[in-house]
Amino acid sequence: MAKITNLIVIKSPFYRIPFYYLCSMIDVVLKKGKEKAALQRHPWIFSGAIDKVKGTPVNGEVVKAYAADQTFLAYGYYNNQSRVAIRLLEWEEDQIINKEWYHQKIKNAIAARAHVLNHQDTDTCRLVFSEADYLPGLIVDKYADFLSLQILSAGMENAKAEIIEILREELNPLGIFDKSDANARTHENLEVSQGLLWGENPPEFVEVKENGVRYQINIADGQKSGFYCDQRDNREILAAYTKGKNVLDCFSYSGGFTLNSLKVGAAHVTSVDSSALALETLSHNLGLNGFDTAQQTSIQSDVNKQLRIFKEEGRKFDIIVLDPPKYAPSRSALDRAARAYKDLNRLGMLLLESGGLLATYSCSGAVDLETFKQIIAWAALDAGKEVQIIKQFHQPEDHPVRISFPEGEYLKGLLVRVL
Numbered sequence: 228m229a230k231i232t233n234l235i236v237i238k239s240p241f242y243r244i245p246f247y248y249l250c251s252m253i254d255v256v257l258k259k260g261k262e263k264a265a266l267q268r269h270p271w272i273f274s275g276a277i278d279k280v281k282g283t284p285v286n287g288e289v290v291k292a293y294a295a296d297q298t299f300l301a302y303g304y305y306n307n308q309s310r311v312a313i314r315l316l317e318w319e320e321d322q323i324i325n326k327e328w329y330h331q332k333i334k335n336a337i338a339a340r341a342h343v344l345n346h347q348d349t350d351t352c353r354l355v356f357s358e359a360d361y362l363p364g365l366i367v368d369k370y371a372d373f374l375s376l377q378i379l380s381a382g383m384e385n386a387k388a389e390i391i392e393i394l395r396e397e398l399n400p401l402g403i404f405d406k407s408d409a410n411a412r413t414h415e416n417l418e419v420s421q422g423l424l425w426g427e428n429p430p431e432f433v434e435v436k437e438n439g440v441r442y443q444i445n446i447a448d449g450q451k452s453g454f455y456c457d458q459r460d461n462r463e464i465l466a467a468y469t470k471g472k473n474v475l476d477c478f479s480y481s482g483g484f485t486l487n488s489l490k491v492g493a494a495h496v497t498s499v500d501s502s503a504l505a506l507e508t509l510s511h512n513l514g515l516n517g518f519d520t521a522q523q524t525s526i527q528s529d530v531n532k533q534l535r536i537f538k539e540e541g542r543k544f545d546i547i548v549l550d551p552p553k554y555a556p557s558r559s560a561l562d563r564a565a566r567a568y569k570d571l572n573r574l575g576m577l578l579l580e581s582g583g584l585l586a587t588y589s590c591s592g593a594v595d596l597e598t599f600k601q602i603i604a605w606a607a608l609d610a611g612k613e614v615q616i617i618k619q620f621h622q623p624e625d626h627p628v629r630i631s632f633p634e635g636e637y638l639k640g641l642l643v644r645v646l
């Protein structure tokens with residue numbers, strides 16, 4: 228197990244990184260039998276799988292992981308504050324995790340998005356999706372000429388300066404904004420971080436287009452990194468059913484499903500969201516696209532409450548979209564989340580005209596497609612309805628699912644006809 232010498236430190240592009248990062252690559256040995264997942268290229272090693280740490284790595288430091296029989300497994304970021312003690316990066320022992328390495332991985336990720344950006348009248352997408360792009364804890368979203376960054380692991384935090392340089396070299400953006408305010412950072416013992424990292428501050432609203440629909444994005448104050456680009460394909464797929472229809476878009480945010488429906492000629496869209504900022508942005512977006520405001524109504528309300536009000540009023544819709552926030556942040560929340568999804572979908576089914584369509588989504592990774600189908604079956608039973616699945620929805624290609632990392636699959640949906 229060769230040590231990296233001082234000579235490499237002098238030549239390294241990582242000259243700003245403290246000396247100890249490079250002069251002593253620390254070995255971590257797993258308990259017997261715990262190497263299987265890493266051998267199958269799963270990127271997480273849990274703290275309970277570790278037998279020995281030969282030294283005292285600082286959090287975020289790159290270490291070498293070995294099986295109990297001393298077989299090299301992979302390089303990864305170490306963090307003793309996290310349940311995922313090592314986030315694996317690289318399975319080839321002869322690779323060096325330096326700026327070139329990050330550059331290659333980022334370049335590959337950007338190249339893989341060319342299809343999204345070239346072919347769909349779209350200038351916003353996720354350029355880097357963490358483990359799925361072999362960059363655990365790095366998320367980069369493109370909003371026209373601005374980039375929004377989320378750094379969610381201590382290891383990636385250490386490489387932040389290099390990552391900014393690489394993104395500048397590759398994309399020449401107007402500005403790079405830090406939106407690392409996700410809960411995930413607390414698991415890595417990192418403080419929330421937000422603000423301009425490089426270049427110009429984005430204006431309050433950055434204009435982007437997605438499948439030919441124009442949106443204003445508030446990068447600093449918007450939810451997630453500013454926009455839910457993971458619903459790009461599903462908005463377009465659903466829109467194809469909405470011509471001449473009376474649509475209810477629940478959890479509308481800035482109007483993804485609303486605007487796509489109006490674009491193809493929906494008769495009317497009612498958009499419900501609890502966030503005033505989301506609905507204000509939706510209203511800007513209607514104007515931006517030149518849509519007739521008489522064909523759209525926004526209601527700022529809790530969706531569960533609003534659906535019950537519609538029921539009392541005897542309102543019915545042809546198509547209902549249910550795109551709630553993540554109800555199950557972890558497996559332990561699954562039962563509670565399943566009840567919440569079931570109740571929401573039951574209410575949705577009761578508000579549909581006979582033969583109407585329900586487009587229902589879950590972005591909880593802990594709820595897999597089979598579980599989600601089961602929940603919809605319970606909702607149908609409770610509502611006294613018969614339903615047919617006519618389509619399944621998935622996350623789009625800029626949120627790829629690495630086959631060795633099924634946890635990266637989180638967004639699923641069903642289009643069901645309610646009879």
Ligand code: SAH
Pocket residue numbers: 450454455458477478479480481482483484499500501502505528529530531550551552
């Ligand atoms: N469909 C949207 C994304 C939805 S994200 C799109 O295409 O862009 C989830 C949205 O649910 C957020 O806008 C959030 O403000 C809203 N939300 C969360 N809880 C809510 C509740 N109980 N009632 C209404 N809206 C809620």
